[in-house]
Amino acid sequence: ETAVFQTPNYHVTQVGNEVSFNCKQTLGHDTMYWYKQDSKKLLKIMFSYNNKQLIVNETVPRRFSPQSSDKAHLNLRIKSVEPEDSAVYLCASSFRLGVNYAEQFFGPGTRLTVL
Amino acid sequence: GDSVTQTEGLVTVTEGLPVKLNCTYQTTYLTIAFFWYVQYLNEAPQVLLKSSTDNKRTEHQGFHATLHKSSSSFHLQKSSAQLSDSALYYCARYTGYQNFYFGKGTSLTVIP
Numbered sequence: 001e002t003a004v005f006q007t008p009n010y011h012v013t014q015v016g017n018e019v020s021f022n023c024k025q026t027l028g029h030d031t032m033y034w035y036k037q038d039s040k041k042l043l044k045i046m047f048s049y050n051n052k053q054l055i056v057n058e059t060v061p062r063r064f065s066p067q068s069s070d071k072a073h074l075n076l077r078i079k080s081v082e083p084e085d086s087a088v089y090l091c092a093s094s095f096r097l098g099v100n101y102a103e104q105f106f107g108p109g110t111r112l113t114v115l
Numbered sequence: 116g117d118s119v120t121q122t123e124g125l126v127t128v129t130e131g132l133p134v135k136l137n138c139t140y141q142t143t144y145l146t147i148a149f150f151w152y153v154q155y156l157n158e159a160p161q162v163l164l165k166s167s168t169d170n171k172r173t174e175h176q177g178f179h180a181t182l183h184k185s186s187s188s189f190h191l192q193k194s195s196a197q198l199s200d201s202a203l204y205y206c207a208r209y210t211g212y213q214n215f216y217f218g219k220g221t222s223l224t225v226i227p
Contacts, residue, residue: 004159031213041203041220043160048213055213090159102148102209106159 002026004107006091012113013081020067021076021110023091032074033104034066035090043090049074050096078112086114121206121218128196128225136191136221138180138206145210149182149189152205154220160205164191196225 004025013019025032031050037043047066048055054066063079078085088111092104122137140146148167152160166173166182166189173180178193189206206218 033213033215041154041222043205043217043220045215045217050213096213102215103150103162103165104215106161108159 002028004091004093004105006089006107006110008110009108010111010113012115014115015083016080019078019081019112021089021091021112023074023076023107025072025091025093025105025107027093027105029093029095029105030071031094031096032068032071033092033094034074034076035092035106037088037090037109039087046076047074081112081114083114086112088112119206119208119216119218121204122221123219125222125224128223130198130225130227131195134193134196134200134223134225136204136206136223138189138191138218140187140189140208140216142187142208142210144214146184146208147211148209149180150205150207150209151178151180151189151191152207152217154203154205156202163204196223198225198227201225 007022033048034046035043036046046057046060049068065077067075088109090109091107094104095101119140128134151164153163154160164173164175164180169184180189180191182189201224204221208216
């Protein structure tokens with residue numbers, strides 16, 4: 001099956017803890033992304049990663065950091081979670097060039113609840 | 116600056132009637148492509164339409180949209196709404212270098 005996979009589906013934690021979310025894509029894409037979808041369903045791009053080049057949305061707090069081992073994996077680490085980090089985190093991937101460039105495929109998301 | 120503005124909030128339409136969701140943009144940068152994404156309840160967003168050509172109509176699943184750079188718009192339309200079209204719709208603009216700008220989303224509810 002070719003798709004974008006995320007784990008875990010849900011995660012509940014307390015303020016100050018560190019969390020890490022995994023994302024893997026089997027679509028052969030060369031670019032991966034992390035988005036935050038808040039309770040109002042606003043979608044905000046956090047990071048994009050292509051060929052070891054990381055682009056960071058300047059509004060993302062420094063406690064967030066992406067981690068990649070290869071072009072098929074892009075994990076998200078939150079060093080010390082805050083209540084406002086409660087949201088759904090969506091991973092996506094796409095081709096950077098070619099006929100279907102920039103057409104993103106999303107994973108099912110990881111819902112984070114910070115108590 | 117750069118922004119994408121959609122029909123805000125909730126749109127309710129009766130089954131069988133036409134529906135139009137507005138999307139306009141302001142930009143400092145060149146636009147490479149525009150997208151409409153649809154997100155059904157408890158699912159991930161998925162591409163519905165994509166366009167990178169000015170004044171060319173693009174269609175998929177009964178929906179259509181035309182990118183008009185002269186009016187900075189990429190409105191989504193369907194001639195006859197179906198109950199299964201009820202979902203959250205996002206308009207998104209791609210400016211290159213992995214930069215995407217999403218609108219705030221429009222929730223469409225189709226009623227019998």
